Amino acid sequence: MTLRPPLRIAGITELPPSAPGMRIGLFGGSFNPMHEGHLLVMAETLRRLRLDRLFVLVTPGNPLKDNAGLPSLAERVGAARALIGDPRIKVTGFEAARGFTYTWQTIDFLTRTLKDRRFVWIMGADSLADFHRWERWRDIAARVPIAVYVRPGASPRALASRAAAVLDHAQLDEADAPLLAGMAAPAWVYLRGRQSALSSSAIRAGTAAG
Incomplete structure (x- = not known):
């Protein structure tokens, strides 16, 4: 198991509280920065999956990306919290x-230590397109249901991806999205709906150009 040196920051790195039986969405990323597109995905998945909580997991750094110049974890968590008004959404x-x-x-860790919670992993369609590159991606799909939210221009590549083909047997009809959190993995749903053209990389490029 590859581990980073632990980094503990009071008020930043604690796991949010939850209760047995809760349906909890897990939405991970660098969030450099968080933007309205992320907020849209959170609002839509909370509603359509009928979640009780949504944990926004701000990663120390994406192992598939260049993390040079990445703002500190505390900065990114603080900025994300400042954008979020829904008390069901917890940033950590x-x-x-x-x-x-x-x-x-x-x-x-979460499925072993909080066995009485119902977790759902949430990702954008662009992430599904590259999901087969994630470390032990098959294990992820075997441990928790997955909700994939549409992203502008990403649908063709996502739905034709290696992961989508391997997990084809486990795909739910979109109308059954409210059932996802209660299902045993592997199970996943592709959610179409409102979209935002914003991206963190475009925002960073615009900031640099300005």
Whole structure:
């Protein structure tokens, strides 16, 4: 298991509280920065999956990306919290305190230590397109249901991806999205709906140009 050096920051890296039986969405990323597109995905998945909570997992750094110039974890968590008004959404950098590098480590920890919660992993369609590149992606799909939210221009590549083909047997009809959190993995749903053209990389490029 590849671990980073643990990083504990009071008020930043604690795991948010929850209660047995809760249906909890897990939405991970660098969030550099968080933007309205992220907020849209959170609002839509909370509603359509009928979740009780949504944990926004701000990663110490994406192992598939260049993390040079990445703002500190505390900065990104603070900026994300400042944008969010829904009390059901909790932003945390808890992965850093555990030294986790990969999503499968987070999923393994949460499903072992909080067995009486109903977790759903949430990702954008662009992430599904590259899901087969994630470390132990098959293990992730075998441990928690997954909700994939449409992203502008990403649908053709996502739905034709290696992961989508492998998990084809486990795909739910979109109308059955409210059932997802209560289902045993593997199970996933592709959610179409309102979209935002915003992206963190475009915002960073615009800021640099300005």
